Amino acid sequence: MAVARKGWTVIDCPDPDALARFYADLLGGEPRRGAGGQEEPVSDRWVELTTEDGWKLAFQRAEDFVPPRWPSGERSQQMHLDVYVDDIAATEPAVLELGARALDTDDEGGKRGFRVYADPAGHPFCLVRQS
Structure with missing residues (x-):
């Protein structure tokens, strides 16, 4: 028996609105501002996208974001x-x-x-x- 269930796949980035729009154009769905699943006001730091087939992606503003380098162990992609x-x-x-x-x-x-x-x-x- 599972002890958890799937939630959001959260992606750090410098501009959550722009990256959510990219993935909405790629996968379908409409981005919307969210509160990061927390009891806080809607914020420009967190944008959610549920694709047309139900994939849940969230984009979170990360200050001083450094993008991964592919392929590289020095700045690994962490996930893709x-x-x-x-x-x-x-x-x-x-x-x-x-x-x-x-x-x-x-x-x-x-x-x-x-x-x-x-x-x-x-x-x-x-x-x-x-x-």
Whole structure:
């Protein structure tokens, strides 16, 4: 028996509104200001996004944010998101137009099945071919 259940995936960033908008454009849903699950007023330090398929992401302002470096043990990514798509090559231009940056797009002619990008705040995420 589980002792907990899933909650928010919280991502530190310098601008919660901008990063929430990026992920809303990528995954669907509408960002909204929240209180970080706390008994406090709504704040610009915390923005929530529930995607159209129910994924719950939150974006939290982190002062003096230093983005991860991929791949690097010195400033490791700590975590990343896998985003499933039908066609990676067809999706890539839209992701770049939204503000993502390509990190590793050598998918070995499609054999590897994923490509790595950074969101506008520098967090790595992967476009993964959905099988």
